[in-house]
Amino acid sequence: PSAMHDINLKPPPIRWTDIGGQARVKTSLRRAVRLSTESPATLARFFDRPPKGFLLYGPPGCSKTMAAQAMATESGLNFFAVKGAELLNMYVGESERAVRRLFQRAREVAPSMIFFDEVDAIAGQRAGFGHGSGGGKQNGGGGGTGGVNVLTTLLNEMDGFEALQGVVVLAATNRPQALDPALLRPGRFDELIYVSPPDEAARRAIFEGVAAKRRMHADVDMERLARETEGCSGAEIKGICAVAGVAAYDRFAGLAEREEGVEGGEGKPEGIKMADLESA
């Protein structure tokens, strides 16, 4: 039971509206939730085999983890999250047991969802395993046979379709090409959801999301920021805002180096200015 505590994380209260853009991703995940509570008769009218495993893939920092957290918060499903690397950091046999127990718990408290973040850590191509050290701990970096067993356990659990009624299984990776193809077969993670870098409208929404929580000066031009951050991930945009926030705080607290002829805005609640964001 103690191992269960480690992997049954409380979801941080992220909501759909916290995620800028990504309308298609949100729809796919809402559908996943809805499908998990639909009656077999209804499902039969639309699907030969309703999807039950959902794989979020795409570049780092573009809201895969966030989307899973929002899904947990908004759906009210019982939420279990585990990071691939956490499972490998256990002694031989322990991670397989942890996976089995995870699915068992999820079935007991269905409707529920299980989220495997950084799933590539356990689901790398099986050919890549099997020629490592294999010592006490399982492969920290590609060796040992533990990864294969964890993956096999995961595949077995995914295959029990009847048993998985009311359990949504979600995984995320930024290296989809590194996944063992067995994981992507029909009946397993057969719905692939691409989580793209934010487009201009989404970047603007992310800046506006920050502006709604922090104090921003009236000179901040959201449209220009969105235009000029082409190619940035959501995480990078948050990073820009964080750096700008520090500059604005320094000015507020009188810590900034004084420019010639510029008042040291001590205590002035002017907030983050366009210049802070631009230099960030």
Ligand code: ATP
């Ligand atoms: P990784 O593959 O590295 O795990 P990820 O795709 O799972 O990345 P998240 O962890 O969801 O990325 O996002 C990292 C951070 O970036 C979030 O905590 C959030 O602050 C910010 N972020 C990313 N995308 C968005 C977005 N669309 N709207 C708002 N914030 C975002």
